[in-house]
Amino acid sequence: MELRNLKTFQVVAEELNITKAAKKLGYTQPTITLQLQALEKELNHRLLTRVGKTTLLTAAGKKLKNHVDRLFIFIEEIEKEMEELRGPSGILTIAASEYYCSQHLPTLINTYMEIYPDVKVNLLPLNSAHAIQSVRNGVADIAIIANACNDYDMNNTFLEEEQALLVVSSKISKEKSLQSILEENTFISYDHHCSFSHIVEQFFKEANFQPKSTIMVGGSDENIKMAVLNGIGYAILGQNAVKNELKNGSITILQEVSDSIVTSAINLKVRSEEPNIQTFNDFLQNAWPVNETLNLKEKSHLVR
Known part of the structure; x- marks a missing residue:
């Protein structure tokens, strides 16, 4: 079945008037008649009938109208989705x-x-x-x-790719060695679901050292940085997260971490x-x- 003939039938079925349908579709009346006859021949069913001057759908015409309406709704959805793929939306x-x-x-x-x-x-x-x-x-x-x-x-x-750093508040680091800072203070950690977990684990494995105590603050760089600034302990943070504090001297770098942070x-x-x-x-x-x-x-x- 040709979509053109089905569309013509849909409009005729809505208007129930060949003249109005022809005007709406931009076809001549003989063209519409030929298209309807071709469709009826293909389906082997009469689709329209006349009672006096009134055009009516046959039982087959009513069933076809339901199918055609759904078909063209589906076609419109296809066209809309294909159009959306032409550009971001x-x-x-x-x-x-x-x-x-x-x-x-x-x-x-x-x-x-x-x-x-x-x-x-x-x-x-x-x-x-x-x-x-x-x-x-x-x-x-x-x-x-x-x-x-x-x-x-x-x-x-x-x-x-960002450098990871072991850092502490500058108030804690004054006149203290790296070893004493690590031994006397708490490590401030991300939770186990954070992507930094493997960096932390690898760092302490390479250092052959485990913190005396650990506080899990969560997965927020900002929360961990604030904990460091408040003197709660030391932490591993990316250089971007502490760049301002390094500039103003409120945070001190204890050590460079070998594993970098890849964004x-x-x-x-x-x-x-x-x-x-x-x-x-x-x-x-x-x-x-x-x-x-x-x-x-x-x-x-x-x-x-």
Whole structure:
């Protein structure tokens, strides 16, 4: 069956008037008659009948009208979805840690939405482990995480490599050696679900040392930094999280951590070509604010 003939039948069935249908479709009346006859011949059923001057649908015509109406609704949905794939539109959900949500993403998202005004962006504050799971479950389209994700089904877009530092409040570090600071103070840790966990574990393994006590503050860089500033203990943080405190001297670097913090954007590989995901990944690679690497040898407050 030709869609053209079905569309003609749909309009005639709605108008129940060949003249009005012809005007609406832009066809001549003989053309409409020929199309209806072709459809009736193909289906082997009369679709229309006349009672006096009134045109009515037959039983077959009524059934066909129901099917045709659903068919063209479905066709409209196909056309709409295919049109949406021509460019970014709709909702883009991004999962990221509190640090990324507050420090980097608001400005980036505003710029992205200026370029692609048909896209609305939602932010989900989640630690890296939960952000990865949100992408896998389809809750988020993209996650910004503080480590590389090498899962076979994930596309990984590198954004930045950041130095990890063992730090303490400068009030605690005055006239004390590294060994005494570690022995006398509490280690302030992320929770076990944080992507930094493996960095922490590796650091203490290489140092052949375990903290005398540990306080888990959670997955927030800001909370851990505030705990350090308040003299609760020492912690491992990324250089970007403490750059201002290093400049004003309120935080002291105890030691450089060998494992760096890798910032990445991830999404499911099967969704990589979706316009929202593809354009945001491309945008991130060009717009992500990369900070200069600290030259620790030049830091006079590095504890020896």
